[in-house]
Amino acid sequence: MASSRKMVEFFYDIVSPYSWMAFEVLCRYKNVWNIDLKFKPAYLGGVMHGSGNRPPGMVPNKFHYMTKDLERVSGYFGVPLYPPSDVFEAMFEKGTLNAMRFVTAVAEKEKEGDVLVERVSRELWKRIWSTDQDVTQPASLTEAGLKAGLSASELEEILTLSKSQPIKDKLKSVTQEALDYQCFGFPFTVCHVNGKAELFFGSDRFELMAHCIGEKWVGPHPDKPTSKM
Amino acid sequence: MASSRKMVEFFYDIVSPYSWMAFEVLCRYKNVWNIDLKFKPAYLGGVMHGSGNRPPGMVPNKFHYMTKDLERVSGYFGVPLYPPSDVFEAMFEKGTLNAMRFVTAVAEKEKEGDVLVERVSRELWKRIWSTDQDVTQPASLTEAGLKAGLSASELEEILTLSKSQPIKDKLKSVTQEALDYQCFGFPFTVCHVNGKAELFFGSDRFELMAHCIGEKWVGPHPDKPTSKM
Numbered sequence: 001m002a003s004s005r006k007m008v009e010f011f012y013d014i015v016s017p018y019s020w021m022a023f024e025v026l027c028r029y030k031n032v033w034n035i036d037l038k039f040k041p042a043y044l045g046g047v048m049h050g051s052g053n054r055p056p057g058m059v060p061n062k063f064h065y066m067t068k069d070l071e072r073v074s075g076y077f078g079v080p081l082y083p084p085s086d087v088f089e090a091m092f093e094k095g096t097l098n099a100m101r102f103v104t105a106v107a108e109k110e111k112e113g114d115v116l117v118e119r120v121s122r123e124l125w126k127r128i129w130s131t132d133q134d135v136t137q138p139a140s141l142t143e144a145g146l147k148a149g150l151s152a153s154e155l156e157e158i159l160t161l162s163k164s165q166p167i168k169d170k171l172k173s174v175t176q177e178a179l180d181y182q183c184f185g186f187p188f189t190v191c192h193v194n195g196k197a198e199l200f201f202g203s204d205r206f207e208l209m210a211h212c213i214g215e216k217w218v219g220p221h222p223d224k225p226t227s228k229m
Numbered sequence: 230m231a232s233s234r235k236m237v238e239f240f241y242d243i244v245s246p247y248s249w250m251a252f253e254v255l256c257r258y259k260n261v262w263n264i265d266l267k268f269k270p271a272y273l274g275g276v277m278h279g280s281g282n283r284p285p286g287m288v289p290n291k292f293h294y295m296t297k298d299l300e301r302v303s304g305y306f307g308v309p310l311y312p313p314s315d316v317f318e319a320m321f322e323k324g325t326l327n328a329m330r331f332v333t334a335v336a337e338k339e340k341e342g343d344v345l346v347e348r349v350s351r352e353l354w355k356r357i358w359s360t361d362q363d364v365t366q367p368a369s370l371t372e373a374g375l376k377a378g379l380s381a382s383e384l385e386e387i388l389t390l391s392k393s394q395p396i397k398d399k400l401k402s403v404t405q406e407a408l409d410y411q412c413f414g415f416p417f418t419v420c421h422v423n424g425k426a427e428l429f430f431g432s433d434r435f436e437l438m439a440h441c442i443g444e445k446w447v448g449p450h451p452d453k454p455t456s457k458m
Contacts, residue, residue, distance in 0.1 A: 051290040061280040061413040065430060072427075076437055184290040198301075201294060204433040207448070211305055219436070 006213050008035045011178045011188040012121070013044035014103070014135065015096040017070055017081055019187040020125040022203035024079045025220050026189070027118060029206075032222045033215040035191075039114045041103040041121065044186050045095065046175040051184040057087070073203070077220045084132040098162070099124050099135040104171045105162035106145075109154075119148035235442050237264045240407045240417040241350070242273035243332070243364065244325040246299055246310055248416035249354040251432035253308045254449050255418070256347060258435075261451045262444040264420075268343045270332040270350065273415050274324065275404040280413040286316070302432070306449045313361040327391070328353050328364040333400045334391035335374075338383075348377035 010026055012019035030037040048055065057063040067083065074081035084090040103124065107117045123144035127133040134140040138159055145155040161167055178188055181199055189200040191213050198212045210217035239255055241248035259266040277284065286292040296312065303310035313319040332353065336346045352373035356362040363369040367388055374384040390396055407417055410428055418429040420442050427441045439446035 051288060053288045053291065059280060059282045059413050061408075061411040062282065064411045065413065065428060068428065069430075072437065072441070076440055179290075182290040182293045184288050184294065199294060199297065201298075202433070204431070204437070207436065208302065208305055208433070212301070 004034065006033075006035050007038060007192045008213070009038045009040050009190040009192075011040040011042050011174070011183065011190070012186050013042060013047075013096055013100055014121055014124040014128060015044050015091050015099075016186045017083070017129050018073075018203045020081065020129055021073055021077050021079055022187040022189065022206075023121065023125070025077060025203070025206060028220070028222055029215075033210070033213065035213065035215075037114070039107070039117045039121070040174050040177065041100055041107060041117065041171070042175040042178050042186070043097060043100050043171055045097065046172065047178055047183050047185065047188075050175070050179045051182075053184040055092070056185075057091075077203075080126075081129050082132070084128060090128055090132075094134070094136050096124075096128075096135060099128075099141065101162040101167055101171055102141045102145075102158065104174070105158045105164075105167050106150075108167060108170060109158055109161065116148060116150065120145055120150070123147045233263065235262075235264050236267060236421040237442070238267045238269050238419040238421075240269040240271050240403070240412065240419070241415050242271060242276075242325055242329055243350055243353040243357060244273050244320050244328075245415045246312070246358050247302075247432045249310065249358055250302055250306050250308055251416040251418065251435075252350065252354070254306060254432070254435060257449070257451055258444075262439070262442065264442065264444075266343070268336070268346045268350070269403050269406065270329055270336060270346065270400070271404040271407050271415070272326060272329050272400055274326065275401065276407055276412050276414065276417075279404070279408045280411075282413040284321070285414075286320075306432075309355075309359050311359050311361070313357060319357055319361075323363070323365050325353075325357075325364060328370065330391040330396055330400055331370045331374075331387065333403070334387045334393075334396050335379075337396060337399060338387055338390065345377060345379065349374060349379070352376045 010023065012023055026037055057066060070081055070083065103117060103121055106120045110116045124135050127140065127144055128135050141159065142155050145158065150158070181190055181197060185201060187203055189209065191198040191200070191209060193213055200209050207217045239252065241252055255266055286295060299310055299312065332346060332350055335349045339345045353364050356369065356373055357364050370388065371384050374387065379387070410419055410426065414430060416432055418438065420427040420429070420438060422442055429438050436446045
């Protein structure tokens with residue numbers, strides 16, 4: 001029954017490696033769990049500013065932990081994550097404002113379904129968090145878009161759109177939606193269960209999330225659960 | 230084979246509610262997994278100071294999230310957590326320095342095994358994180374100790390010991406051990422696997438921890454896994 005499906009909103013920014021982990025897991029589960037998964041590309045910088053939070057990596061011990069932890073988690077989750085050579089430059093100096101406007105434009109153009117948003121986001125994550133490539137220049141965004149299956153002409157249109165005021169405003173409003181849920185970082189997943197919003201921060205709450213939405217968690221690879229259990 | 234058992238160190242402070250969650254889960258698993266579980270009572274204030282980290286609850290959105298999350302997690306983990314009426318007063322104004330010196334004295338007196346440390350820690354957690362009772366006064370610590378099965382005379386000795394310089398130094402040195410692992414908060418679990426220290430922060434990494442130490446995670450209640458799966 002369509003009406004029994006639960007709506008799950010996934011707020012993310014491709015600057016966030018833990019968001020990539022969670023994104024891939026949700027992509028694997030979206031046809032396993034009885035959910036409508038809605039991608040919400042947003043701007044992490046805006047969430048940090050709006051909530052008064054600061055990036056965890058700014059505490060040296062935490063940065064050290066996260067570096068090791070990401071290596072371990074990417075292996076366990078089966079996501080080919082390799083940090084960029086200069087993490088601070090990639091995350092904080094270059095940043096992802098243009099990239100997230102680009103994803104927002106893809107989402108706006110797609111209207112129905114999230115197939116292209118999913119593919120484009122993945123290609124952007126691969127660039128920043130796997131192959132140490134730029135995600136700030138139009139040529140970089142075009143390359144990611146082509147790999148995601150968009151045509152050159154579609155990409156030209158999307159690039160122009162991504163610089164428009166309505167798209168800038170849209171990215172701001174989705175970021176504000178996250179803040180309205182009292183978000184303080186990404187990934188941030190909102191599960192709508194019996195009229196209540198259940199909020200999950202991070203990529204390590206899937207077991208609890210499954211419990212909350214009445215589904216089963218069988219590890220990060222639902223297609224081959226026996227390897228885990 | 231005793232030699233194949235993995236050593237797992239659990240650094241905690243009873244000021245930390247997520248540490249209570251993780252503590253109870255590890256207590257349930259210590260005879261299920263092939264591990265030697267070693268409790269490491271330490272001082273979270275010293276870890277935060279030494280690492281330059283700041284309490285997560287200082288960001289209002291994060292405090293709001295944690296309040297809801299703790300309610301959800303305590304239900305799922307089956308730990309009767311009810312926040313004190315004044316969380317900031319309990320955690321930051323009153324604090325747990327005396328309480329953790331007391332636990333350290335219990336550990337020092339116990340020498341072999343962690344039975345009393347486990348019971349006393351649990352009683353202290355219950356006071357601060359379940360029944361909104363004081364954990365700073367000698368009478369409070371004595372009450373917790375009596376409930377944990379210690380005699381009045383043993384408690385008198387432990388209370389005196391807890392104020393001694395060697396115990397103060399011991400608490401500092403265990404806190405420093407955590408910092409030497411580049412700890413930045415509690416709970417912090419160190420699994421010694423093939424000569425390597427695998428570090429886990431938080432109470433939501435048990436599935437990954439099990440994977441790393443070659444054991445099975447079957448949810449927070451290993452005695453009744455069918456209820457989960």
